[in-house]
Amino acid sequence: xxxxxxxxxxxxxxxxxxxxxxxxxxxxxxxxxxxxxxxxxxxxxxxxxxxxxxxxxxxxxxxxxxxxxxxxxxxxxxxxxxxxxxxxxxxxxxxxxxxxxxxxxxxxxxxxxxxxxxxxxxxxxxxxxxxxxxxxxxxxxxxxxxxxxxxxxxxxxxxxxxxxxxxxxxxxxxxxxxxxxxxxxxxxxxxxxxxxxxxxxxxxxxxxxxxxxxxxxxxxxxxxxxxxxxxxxxxxxxxxxxxxxxxxxxxxxxxxxxxxxxxxxxxxxxxxxxxxxxxxxxxxxxxxxxxxxxxxxxxxxxxxxxxxxxxxxxxxxxxxxxxxxxxxxxxxxxxxxxxxxxxxxxxxxxxxxxxxxxxxxxxxxxxxxxxxxxxxxxxxxxxxxxxxxxxxxxxxxxxxxxxxxxxxxxxxxxxxxxxxxxx
Numbered sequence: 001x002x003x004x005x006x007x008x009x010x011x012x013x014x015x016x017x018x019x020x021x022x023x024x025x026x027x028x029x030x031x032x033x034x035x036x037x038x039x040x041x042x043x044x045x046x047x048x049x050x051x052x053x054x055x056x057x058x059x060x061x062x063x064x065x066x067x068x069x070x071x072x073x074x075x076x077x078x079x080x081x082x083x084x085x086x087x088x089x090x091x092x093x094x095x096x097x098x099x100x101x102x103x104x105x106x107x108x109x110x111x112x113x114x115x116x117x118x119x120x121x122x123x124x125x126x127x128x129x130x131x132x133x134x135x136x137x138x139x140x141x142x143x144x145x146x147x148x149x150x151x152x153x154x155x156x157x158x159x160x161x162x163x164x165x166x167x168x169x170x171x172x173x174x175x176x177x178x179x180x181x182x183x184x185x186x187x188x189x190x191x192x193x194x195x196x197x198x199x200x201x202x203x204x205x206x207x208x209x210x211x212x213x214x215x216x217x218x219x220x221x222x223x224x225x226x227x228x229x230x231x232x233x234x235x236x237x238x239x240x241x242x243x244x245x246x247x248x249x250x251x252x253x254x255x256x257x258x259x260x261x262x263x264x265x266x267x268x269x270x271x272x273x274x275x276x277x278x279x280x281x282x283x284x285x286x287x288x289x290x291x292x293x294x295x296x297x298x299x300x301x302x303x304x305x306x307x308x309x310x311x312x313x314x315x316x317x318x319x320x321x322x323x324x325x326x327x328x329x330x331x332x333x334x335x336x337x338x339x340x341x342x343x344x345x346x347x348x349x350x351x352x353x354x355x356x357x358x359x360x361x362x363x364x365x366x367x368x369x370x371x372x373x374x375x376x377x378x379x380x381x382x383x384x385x386x387x388x389x390x391x392x393x394x395x396x397x398x399x400x401x402x403x404x405x406x407x408x409x410x411x412x413x414x415x416x417x418x419x420x421x422x423x
Contacts (some may be wrong), residue, residue, distance in 0.1 A: 228252030232377025
């Protein structure tokens with residue numbers, strides 16, 4: 001099993017609703033005989049149903065569990081439709097990956113299967129412990145169902161989804177950039193570190209998609225074994241199609257296996273947050289852009305999105321960004337790959353919202369507060385891209401506000417957009 005197959009297996013285990021339901025069903029099929037054996041061995045009595053009473057109760061509970069399962073699935077689809085329509089389609093995968101849906105679906109599926117198993121064993125003698133466990137599980141599922149509904153109603157709010165995206169992005173930032181930024185050690189770039197011509201070029205020959213993630217450690221091993229330098233041409237999040245260069249190999253004592261190289265990259269239908277912090281910013285920026293469109297005109301949601309972008313840029317600016325260079329244990333350069341730098345993140349996070357938010361006093365004031373806060377807080381090497389955004393914001397304000405007083409008010413830094421400091 002190569003790196004790509006392991007990656008897809010881990011991702012399926014983490015996100016698949018089908019796998020969660022299947023595992024719950026299998027768990028119930030294992031637990032039911034065990035409880036039935038325990039009932040025969042101990043003869044424990046709880047509810048002491050008659051055979052007819054046990055059948056009636058279990059039949060009703062099984063039907064209720066099936067209804068709950070249908071509701072959970074229907075509610076999940078409704079959340080996806082509302083979130084994609086009101087916010088951005090990019091949150092669909094994030095919503096479906098939330099643990100609350102899988103926990104509710106798994107619990108209900110387990111209880112439904114267990115209840116059917118208990119119902120099938122009610123004959124002349126009632127397995128009291130077996131039936132009692134089924135009843136208690138169904139009562140617990142009522143609590144799980146109400147908790148799911150409460151989480152669902154709260155999760156529909158834009159601020160909840162944005163906070164969830166920001167939390168996920170924060171975790172990815174910590175994983176991808178684990179080292180704190182040191183102003184005394186400037187970040188390098190791979191420019192000029194590669195030979196002029198490649199000895200081997202691997203073209204992508206699969207179905208078109210985007211690069212979701214890649215395995216750095218196996219690439220370093222392949223490069224070390226061949227005494228070569230491997231360049232991953234597309235960045236994580238880039239689109240690739242058949243015939244595009246995927247890898248370039250420089251030098252080496254022997255060719256690197258094309259299958260081994262291909263097995264170090266996962267290409268899928270859409271971007272995800274596994275190794276791509278930019279995607280988290282992309283989701284938040286898209287939410288703000290849609291809220292600021294003429295069709296929706298909801299600048300407050302844009303301000304709420306800027307709150308999360310502010311926090312993420314602050315966390316990102318305090319970390320040393322990946323330089324796209326990987327060495328082996330002897331310190332020799334082995335792998336080169338493209339990575340975003342600090343100006344890329346600033347442009348992604350600020351530029352589109354500034355353009356879509358022209359004419360919104362809330363957005364202009366919150367953007368200025370964001371920029372001034374980051375300029376004041378972050379170290380000197382991080383400030384130039386932020387400082388370059390201030391004149392552009394001033395120009396946008398001048399274009400949209402002919403009145404001097406409106407321009408003055410729009411130029412005030414305000415964390416609330418409108419309603420905070422007016423000094």
